Amino acid sequence: MFAIRHLLARPASFTFAALGSGLVMASASAPSPFYPQLQAQIGFSPVVLTGIFAIYAVTLLATLLTLGSASDHLGRRPTLSAGFLLLALFALLFAQTETVAGLMAARAVQGIACGLLLSTLSATTVDLEPADKPGLAAICNSTLPLAGLATGALLAGGAIDMSSLALHPFFQGLALVSLLFAALVWACPETSPRHDGIWSSLRPRVRIPFDARPAFWRVAPALFATWATGGFYLSLGVSISIHVFGLTHGLEQGAVVTALAGTGAAACFLARRASAAATLRFGTLALAAGTTLTLIAILSASVWIYLLALPFAGAGFGTCFYGAVRSLAPLAQPHERGELFAAIFTLSYLAFGIPVVIAGALATALGLTATTIGYGLVIICMALAAFFRKRGG
Numbered sequence: 001m002f003a004i005r006h007l008l009a010r011p012a013s014f015t016f017a018a019l020g021s022g023l024v025m026a027s028a029s030a031p032s033p034f035y036p037q038l039q040a041q042i043g044f045s046p047v048v049l050t051g052i053f054a055i056y057a058v059t060l061l062a063t064l065l066t067l068g069s070a071s072d073h074l075g076r077r078p079t080l081s082a083g084f085l086l087l088a089l090f091a092l093l094f095a096q097t098e099t100v101a102g103l104m105a106a107r108a109v110q111g112i113a114c115g116l117l118l119s120t121l122s123a124t125t126v127d128l129e130p131a132d133k134p135g136l137a138a139i140c141n142s143t144l145p146l147a148g149l150a151t152g153a154l155l156a157g158g159a160i161d162m163s164s165l166a167l168h169p170f171f172q173g174l175a176l177v178s179l180l181f182a183a184l185v186w187a188c189p190e191t192s193p194r195h196d197g198i199w200s201s202l203r204p205r206v207r208i209p210f211d212a213r214p215a216f217w218r219v220a221p222a223l224f225a226t227w228a229t230g231g232f233y234l235s236l237g238v239s240i241s242i243h244v245f246g247l248t249h250g251l252e253q254g255a256v257v258t259a260l261a262g263t264g265a266a267a268c269f270l271a272r273r274a275s276a277a278a279t280l281r282f283g284t285l286a287l288a289a290g291t292t293l294t295l296i297a298i299l300s301a302s303v304w305i306y307l308l309a310l311p312f313a314g315a316g317f318g319t320c321f322y323g324a325v326r327s328l329a330p331l332a333q334p335h336e337r338g339e340l341f342a343a344i345f346t347l348s349y350l351a352f353g354i355p356v357v358i359a360g361a362l363a364t365a366l367g368l369t370a371t372t373i374g375y376g377l378v379i380i381c382m383a384l385a386a387f388f389r390k391r392g393g
Contacts (some may be wrong), residue, residue, distance in 0.1 A: 013188035014128035018140040025145040026152030033157040050360025056107040057353025063115025072338040083116035084182035088175040095171035123337035127191035142322035149261035157254020207339040212331035219324040221386035226320040227351040235356040259310040264318025279323035284387035287316030
């Protein structure tokens with residue numbers, strides 16, 4: 001593909017990169033409302049379902065560990081274009097799948113695509129941040145991915161309610177949008193010229209820029225609690241909605257993720273004038289409170305308490321991540337931004353994927369309710385540990 005020079009000015013390119021993050025996370029949440037339908041059509045157990053969910057996180061992590069800083073060496077545009085092409089391939093594979101193996105393959109491709117895109121889009125947004133609007137990149141890197149999560153789940157749930165055959169057109173549409181983004185990348189200015197070191201960067205490891213290391217490990221518990229919450233709702237949320245609260249419509253199931261992520265995006269925006277430390281403290285307490293209310297709702301089978309819990313959990317989900325990004329982004333040099341965001345998302349997706357795999361294994365033996373209670377208690381403990389660690393720091 002040939003390079004198109006500066007058809008998009010820097011402000012438009014900044015907007016494009018920020019919207020790209022939303023598209024990536026919309027693709028992450030869109031499959032969730034379709035899983036009950038696919039489970040009925042193909043026939044697989046809850047353990048297999050969590051495996052399908054987990055393979056996305058595993059391949060995403062592997063990509064971050066090997067290619068997370070590729071754009072620092074190859075340039076932002078070729079890395080982004082390759083990522084969006086792979087995202088389009090995922091959507092086409094997912095639309096056509098009729099077997100568990102096909103679902104696994106599609107989700108593996110999605111994991112590779114998202115691993116390439118998440119760190120590179122975040123770094124590109126920081127690269128293109130308007131000089132007269134400091135901090136805007138951190139707001140966009142936190143709010144738009146959450147807005148994408150909310151939008152993807154809601155659109156998918158609505159499509160299912162409109163038609164039982166929505167799977168094919170929905171993901172074919174996602175493929176077309178991804179192809180459009182893959183082409184438009186080349187109209188943006190290149191913000192990371194090529195330099196040597198790509199082969200050594202492929203060795204699997206987490207590379208945290210030296211100046212950011214102390215701050216990274218201070219906010220690590222908050223990041224873990226945040227993304228464990230995301231995994232909780234995206235993996236178990238649909239099953240809880242159906243089996244505990246009797247929410248059987250696709251739009252209702254998608255709305256659970258939308259309420260979580262949408263509230264998170266709104267909370268990030270409202271917290272934009274607060275300090276990063278205050279934002280993190282609020283976020284960890286909100287996570288603990290929201291998760292506690294969620295467990296009370298499950299034990300009492302009260303959908304109203306569950307609806308009350310979602311905004312608390314969502315606000316914590318959003319502000320914890322936003323506070324962490326605001327703390328870390330200024331500490332990396334331009335040529336280190338790809339690897340910094342790769343490290344952030346590596347830790348995030350470890351928290352996103354590992355508890356889900358464990359929960360899937362335990363759900364069959366212990367049941368959905370007991371597994372959910374245990375998962376929730378882990379999140380509460382992590383959130384409170386992050387709060388007291390940050391308060392002490």
